[in-house]
Amino acid sequence: FSSSLPLSFGDSDSIETEGSREEVVPKLFPAPLSISPLLLEKLVYDALVWSSLNGLVVGDKSVKKSGTIPGVGMVHAPFSLLPSALRESYWKQACDLTPVFNELVDRVSLDGEFLQDSLSRTKKVDAFTSRLLDIHSKMMEINKKEVIRLGLHRSDYMVDAETDLLLQIELNTISSSFPGLSCLVSNLHRYLLNQHGKELGLDSNSVPGNAAVRQFAEALAKAWTEYDNERAVVMFVVQPEERNMYDQHWLSFLLKEIHSVNTIRKTLSEIDAEGELLPDGSLAIGGQIVAVVYFRAGYSPNDYPSESEWDARLMIEQSTTIKCPSISYHLVGTKKIQQELAKPMVLERFLEAEDVAKLRKCFAGLWSLDDSEITKHAIERPELFVLKPQREGGGNNIYGDDLKEMLLKLQLEKIEEQAAYILMQRIFPASSLSYLIREGISHENQAISELGIYGAYLRNNDKVIMNEQCGYLMRTKVSSSNEGGVAAGFAVLDSIYLT
Ligand code: ADP
Numbered sequence: 001f002s003s004s005l006p007l008s009f010g011d012s013d014s015i016e017t018e019g020s021r022e023e024v025v026p027k028l029f030p031a032p033l034s035i036s037p038l039l040l041e042k043l044v045y046d047a048l049v050w051s052s053l054n055g056l057v058v059g060d061k062s063v064k065k066s067g068t069i070p071g072v073g074m075v076h077a078p079f080s081l082l083p084s085a086l087r088e089s090y091w092k093q094a095c096d097l098t099p100v101f102n103e104l105v106d107r108v109s110l111d112g113e114f115l116q117d118s119l120s121r122t123k124k125v126d127a128f129t130s131r132l133l134d135i136h137s138k139m140m141e142i143n144k145k146e147v148i149r150l151g152l153h154r155s156d157y158m159v160d161a162e163t164d165l166l167l168q169i170e171l172n173t174i175s176s177s178f179p180g181l182s183c184l185v186s187n188l189h190r191y192l193l194n195q196h197g198k199e200l201g202l203d204s205n206s207v208p209g210n211a212a213v214r215q216f217a218e219a220l221a222k223a224w225t226e227y228d229n230e231r232a233v234v235m236f237v238v239q240p241e242e243r244n245m246y247d248q249h250w251l252s253f254l255l256k257e258i259h260s261v262n263t264i265r266k267t268l269s270e271i272d273a274e275g276e277l278l279p280d281g282s283l284a285i286g287g288q289i290v291a292v293v294y295f296r297a298g299y300s301p302n303d304y305p306s307e308s309e310w311d312a313r314l315m316i317e318q319s320t321t322i323k324c325p326s327i328s329y330h331l332v333g334t335k336k337i338q339q340e341l342a343k344p345m346v347l348e349r350f351l352e353a354e355d356v357a358k359l360r361k362c363f364a365g366l367w368s369l370d371d372s373e374i375t376k377h378a379i380e381r382p383e384l385f386v387l388k389p390q391r392e393g394g395g396n397n398i399y400g401d402d403l404k405e406m407l408l409k410l411q412l413e414k415i416e417e418q419a420a421y422i423l424m425q426r427i428f429p430a431s432s433l434s435y436l437i438r439e440g441i442s443h444e445n446q447a448i449s450e451l452g453i454y455g456a457y458l459r460n461n462d463k464v465i466m467n468e469q470c471g472y473l474m475r476t477k478v479s480s481s482n483e484g485g486v487a488a489g490f491a492v493l494d495s496i497y498l499t
């Protein structure tokens with residue numbers, strides 16, 4: 001099933017595959033859940049009906065207009081039939097970390113010099129990061145201050161089986177996707193366990209409630225209120241074609257339904273064409289004032305095919321609109337900054353000792369490539385590392401032999417280009433038997449999971465209006481490698497069963 005619509009493990013809206021570059025070392029869990037074929041068939045059928053009735057859907061790749069016209073060519077989002085087990089202590093730990101990461105992002109975002117310095121070498125070799133930094137330095141030059149700051153983040157974790165540690169994969173500060181669909185998967189699992197829990201020996205109360213989409217809508221609405229213009233709208237920045245549009249529509253629907261806030265959807269190129277900066281600094285699109293800009297595009301070089309998109313990004317940044325995220329928040333979420341923050345004595349610049357200790361506990365090994373000791377080790381044992389460029393959206397990381405070759409190449413020919421990457425300790429979660437449902441078909445596989453915790457942060461000057469954990473996203477992907485040693489890996493949406 002490697003050829004059709006898999007779900008990315010990335011943080012963007014992409015529902016493309018993470019790629020076949022990952023080779024995965026499977027670790028078997030002792031007791032797989034056994035389900036009779038009859039019950040399995042019933043569960044799958046009920047789950048597919050539930051998904052269709054409740055909007056757990058994405059655009060169907062095989063239908064032409066499914067990425068542009070809502071209601072055309074929908075297919076259920078890939079999901080795991082049953083929730084995946086997670087020890088309650090990890091769940092609590094991850095929830096507990098959320099307000100601290102929210103606060104950290106805000107504080108680091110205010111240190112423009114730190115961002116520029118940390119990324120200065122990366123800037124020379126990575127054109128995309130360089131463009132983002134150019135906007136950032138322009139804002140520094142004019143001394144632009146973001147008084148109202150909104151972050152809708154998602155911090156992702158895996159549990160390392162060998163050390164029993166919950167370790168952070170990354171922190172997404174732009175375009176954190178699936179707040180809408182993840183809530184639905186939790187509801188789907190609760191429904192299935194309410195119907196069939198006895199036969200399965202599972203209790204629906206062990207699936208934590210998931211209010212990510214409500215809380216994100218609330219954060220956007222509160223930001224809109226702070227902007228204090230009754231007639232202003234929230235603008236979703238979107239890609240021209242988006243098969244994950246229903247996840248986004250859930251958010252705009254609740255904004256309207258619960259908070260009576262209007263949203264508009266625009267691409268960066270439309271914003272360039274229709275937008276203007278008014279004399280008072282506000283941003284208007286076709287005459288409508290924009291209170292909040294919420295990016296669900298703009299995280300990848302592909303979102304900027306021409307200068308027009310960059311012009312739009314700059315115009316947004318120059319305006320008084322509340323940006324989710326601002327260019328500073330965006331940069332704080334880069335892999336390079338993650339690695340810089342993991343260096344000794346850096347977190348201490350931004351947080352109190354108690355919070356520093358909490359965060360450090362979930363940091364995996366992170367290194368820059370000018371660390372020759374570690375680079376040498378990674379060339380000898382590439383399977384223990386992940387090589388990451390400054391990209392978002394999944395499918396960009398380098399593993400195994402490719403990692404080794406890339407490091408050798410960078411060492412011999414392209415020393416400068418080392419700054420485009422970071423090295424990270426490879427995390428190996430325990431795998432367990434899962435039923436991954438895609439296009440109506442159940443695939444039984446050993447699978448591993450990644451836990452994402454959403455966080456919302458809203459601040460107006462000195463006043464923190466919101467700093468909360470907002471629900472979760474579990475994603476599960478196949479962990480077995482086929483004979484060729486190349487994983488047929490794809491990810492599905494999942495929820496949590498607390499143990
Ligand atoms: P992106 O911003 O593109 O989502 P990530 O850092 O999340 O980048 O990497 C993408 C995927 O690669 C993750 O969802 C995870 O499946 C895998 N991955 C990333 N880092 C590690 C790691 N240190 N150990 C194991 N798997 C990893």
Ligand code: MG
Pocket residue numbers: 009010011156169170394
């Ligand atoms: Mg990711």
Ligand code: MG
Pocket residue numbers: 010011012170171172391392393
């Ligand atoms: Mg990411």
